[in-house]
Amino acid sequence: MTKLIKFGFFDDKTNPKLELSKLKRDAPHDMEKKILHYLNGGYKYAHVMGVVEDILAPPEIIMLGPDICTDGTWEWTSDVMYYVEKYHIQLPDDFLTHMAINNWQCPLLDNVDDLELDGFFENE
Numbered sequence: 001m002t003k004l005i006k007f008g009f010f011d012d013k014t015n016p017k018l019e020l021s022k023l024k025r026d027a028p029h030d031m032e033k034k035i036l037h038y039l040n041g042g043y044k045y046a047h048v049m050g051v052v053e054d055i056l057a058p059p060e061i062i063m064l065g066p067d068i069c070t071d072g073t074w075e076w077t078s079d080v081m082y083y084v085e086k087y088h089i090q091l092p093d094d095f096l097t098h099m100a101i102n103n104w105q106c107p108l109l110d111n112v113d114d115l116e117l118d119g120f121f122e123n124e
Helices: 016-023 032-040 079-087 093-101
Strands: 005-007 043-047 051-053 061-064 067-070 074-077
Touching (some): 032 079, 032 093, 074 079
Parallel strands (some): 005 074
Antiparallel strands (some): 043 067, 051 061
């Protein structure tokens, strides 16, 4: 099983507002459009029902039912795209390097059965 590297999942943090505030940038990353394209191309393996609020500016609603996405190496919550676009949050350097190595194209996944998908499907 391949253990995925997590990014996002801000609601799981002890202090999500502080965590996101540390990642916030005044200007977009030089590759922000490519980053957003990559993130949007991830395989959506979990559709989570519910309402997500903007942690940095509540009660603004981001979307309904955030997805959990993966590229086979990393996994992220779909609200990451919102925070990148609105607040230009900094992603981990290793994640950005991984995107660049993949030429800013999220790879198509042939077999998700080999991925350790955050325990969502352990009992199935």
